[in-house]
Amino acid sequence: MANRNTETLEDRIGKYLVGHLDTYIFDELSENFLKKNGFDDILTGVPVPVNKKELTKLSIKSLAVNMAVVIGCDVNFQHRDNYIEFIIRNYTKDFAKFLVGEGIDSATKNGYLYACILFRAAFLIDHENADAIYCYGRACKDCYEAGDSEEYVGLFKAEALEAFEKVTLKKPDFDMGFYFLGYGYLNLGMYVKAKLTFESFLKLSANEEMKEEVSQWIIKLKEPVKIEAGYNMVVSGRFQEGIDTLIPYTENENFNKWWPLWHYLGVANKELGYLEMAEGYFLNVLKLSPSNLESMDELVKVYDAMGNSEKAEKYRTKISVIKGNMEKDKALALEEVKQ
Structure with missing residues (x-):
């Protein structure tokens, strides 16, 4: 049955992502299909997203991907929790790994906003997936570096910073989380935090070239x-x-x-x-x-x-x-x- 989401999440950048939903239509699946596949308890009365370009190619996999895109665009979508349950029931939380891979592929082709959508969905499906959070921070960073609106840049900077902070908490031995977080603090003029974060990176990293780069920043940050x-x-x-x-x-x-x-x-x-x-x-x-x-x-x-x-x-x-x-x-x- 249709449910209300159990939690409302803060969403800074959703308004820049929801345009991707224009390629979908929403319709309910037949009662027979739901009962036959054992989805009636979570999808009865719940419209599901169908890509307008794939009206004749609907499958469980395409439904899962479409649902992921919807909740990645709008983290407070009315049927978010139903969609997540559908995805996990069919593919387990490992579906988040698939989404991370797809997001990385999109980012390498400069599709940063779509990458953000997939990484957000991956994190919603598996809160412990630190790769999703890290990649999300990187994609947000790419977005604000390519942005020109002050508000747009500011919101994506805030998202990137928060993502890298979460990464350092979930993976305190991951050097690159501290690397990008240090630069995030630096860009916001938070010099004390930048210095401390860069020092943590130096303790963790084995990359001599990057360590030299960061060491120079620590010297510049003295004043x-x-x-x-x-x-x-x-x-x-x-x-x-x-x-x-x-x-x-x-x-x-x-x-x-x-x-x-x-x-x-x-x-x-x-x-x-x-x-x-x-x-x-x-x-x-x-x-x-x-x-x-x-x-x-x-x-x-x-x-x-x-x-x-x-x-x-x-x-x-x-x-x-x-x-x-x-x-x-x-x-x-x-x-x-x-x-």
């Missing part, structure tokens, strides 16, 4: 790690300590183009009551990152505290315009994906 420590001081309320740590880098050409450096200096000075200093730091942020909503929001607070209602309103208006444009861009990007 960024100190800067991130300064950010964390500000976040934790140690404002003067954070200022003392970050100020020297404002004269360093390697780091004084980093907008977070100026932002956290602005926050620290604002919290200590040095409003004019804070204003200058936040304006520096906007020179480097003109649409930076975080610093604009802080400027509104600074100008409110100064009693400068005109400038406070100026930045409130800018924030509203930028948010409106972002929503329009999201809608446009989503429409392009659907097409």
